[in-house]
Amino acid sequence: MDAAATRPPNDELAALAREARWRIVETVAASKAGHIGGPLSATDLLIALYFAQLAIDPADPQREDRDRFILSKGHSAIGLYAVLALRGYFPVEELATFDHGDSRLQGHPDMLLTPGIDASTGSLGQGLSAGAGMALGAKRLGRDFHTWVMVGDGELEEGMVWETVLSAPRFGLDNLTLIIDLNGLQQYGWPAGDADRFDRSEPVGHVDLERVFTGFGWNALTIDGHDFDAILGAFDRVTADRGVSGRPTVIIARTAKGRGISFTEGTYRWHNGVATEEQLETARTELLGATGAGR
Incomplete structure (x- = not known):
């Protein structure tokens, strides 16, 4: 089925993203552990994937012809769990x-425990290799599913990522898409320079990633990772190239770490953290309105 023909309108996707962000900060505060910044930067991309792109069935998480998704930056698991819960893989109440x-x-995705998880991750740098293996397997077996992988920009410092960047085009993996959550911050980093967006130097903020990936043989798209029109447009490009281009695609999504909440956005110290009651009230108001009502 054509994903574009069944997509919810953008305002509905935006409302789902606000609710997912609220579930992230609320859940981490209740558990008193977890990451905040990375899950919030990835939320719009995850909502767009799970509600407007992936060929999936929450009632049958192991369906053989489902699209695959790997969250390589596994420390952002709570962001994926919030989206999976809203999509119907398990009750929202289970987030507690x-x-x-x-x-x-768990704090990192476990494919043996959680419905909807296609690969266990947490050791940074490994997800793209696993995704390439799935995509290659689909090619060899004549299967029609597409594999999507999300990495963080800090994760690009891992050499294993680049081994797969080099090899994937050789296998013609146009059924593989890499999304880079280019949120500009990592847990620790160098002090910010004049060209940086936030309060620490961006891990790959001074690298022309589109040119690098194109040079390795990938299709490369750079988008605003918080703009649903841009996100869905990139997904449509991926669909159009699949089975035609013979090249994997990278979507370089420029995002803001901690997106959507005033006290977390663009601040490296909110890589992780537990919101106070006062901060929770601020987040609830900013995301859901003064009444705290959901979508």
Whole structure:
């Protein structure tokens, strides 16, 4: 089925993103552990994937012909869990168990525990290799699913990523798409320079990533990772190239770490953190309105 023909309108996607962001900050505060900045920067991309692009069925998470998604930056798991819950993979109420010892929702994704998780991640740099393997397997077996992988910009410092960047075009993996959450901050980093967007130097902020990936044989698109028109337009380009170009695609999504909440956005110290009651009230108001009502 054509994903574009069944997509929700952008205002509905935006409302889902606001709710997902609220679930992220609320859940981490309740569990008193977890990451904030990276999940918030990726939320719009994840909402667009799960509600407007992926060929998936929450009632049948292991369906053989489903599209695959790998969150290589596994420390942002709570962002993926919030979206999976809203999509119907498990009850939203289960988010309250996040990072508990007996929970299906651990601090990093576990494909043996959680419905909707296609690869266990957490050791940074490994997700793209796993995704390339899935895409290659689909090619060899004549299967029609597409594999999507999300990495963080700090994660691009891992050499294993670049081994796969080099090899994927050789196998003609136009059924593989890499999304880079280019949020401009990592947990620790150099002091910011004049050309940096936020309060620490961007991990790859001074590299022409589009030119680099194109040079390695990829299709490369740079977008605003918080603009649903831009995100969905990039997804449409991926669909059009699949089975035609013989090249994997990278979507370089410029985002803001901690997006959507005034006290977390663009601040490296909110890579992780637990919101106070006062901060939670601020987040609730900014995301859901003064009444705290959801979508």
